[in-house]
Amino acid sequence: MNKFNSLIVTILIVATGIAVAEAADRRYPLAYVQKIEITEPSRRTAWEDKDFLDCDDVVLTEEDVRYALLHMRRVSWSAYAPENTDTTGCKGSVLVTFKNGRILAMGIEPTGRITTAEYDTGMKVTASPAGFYECDPCRERKMKLxxxxxxxxxxxxxxxxxxxxxxxxxxxxxxxxxxxxxx
Structure with missing residues (x-):
């Protein structure tokens, strides 16, 4: 019975690790969002591939931003790098202001790739490093649309x-x- 208990414990630890890996970043809770300002609904990057998707067809909405805040998970730069992953070359930009005054600048691609930078109320960069995120549920949702x-x-x-x-x-x-x- 001892082997069985250790197997159960191991399974629970692995399941907890997977659930944590898929959880949204807790630093940006949706409940504390004060304002969402879309600064660029759609723009092209150097990676645009019109054979895959024309950036004029992709427009970032407030609903997309809220969905991303709920589902995005942090990844390393190497996992985010355009050379290593799929990218459409399209990106929308947004500023999210939280109730504590912190401002989060986000670049969101339809593929669910997200970049972030944090600012204080005076729009000065905070000590937090730039963040790289993926949001698989965002990609699936946007691609259906x-x-x-x-x-x-x-x-x-x-x-x-x-x-x-x-x-x-x-x-x-x-x-x-x-x-x-x-x-």
Whole structure:
């Protein structure tokens, strides 16, 4: 029975570790948000790939910010780096003011990648280092909302391939129907 108890304890420890890893950052509780100001609803970065998603189709909303605050989890720079992960090259910017006066500047991508910087009430950078976050639930939610934008990007990409002769004539339409059905 002793081996069984130690197995149960081990399983509980691992489950607790996984739950903590998936938990939102407690430094930014949604209950203490005083104001959300979207400074740039959508902008392009050097990583924009219009064959995947046109940044004009992506607009950051207050609801997106609240959802991100609930679900984002901190990651290392190496896990966040655009060279190592998927990025659309689109990002919205927001300032979140908390009741204690702290201001959180956030850059949120539709893929759920988030950067943060903390400021005091005078907009001076605090001692906290820049933060890098991922939000898988945000990505899933936003990508569901962007189905039409993704379809338009697929259409641009496939029509370009067809025009260049890389796929046979009429193949673009067939692939578009297949992609739309799979989403």
């Amino acid at each position: 962007l189905k039409d934008a993704l379809y338009r990007a697929d259409e641009r990409r496939l029509k370009k391939l067809e025009a260049e002769g890389k796929i046979p004539p009429g193949e673009a339409e067939r692939r578009l129907k297949t992609l739309r059905a799979s989403r």
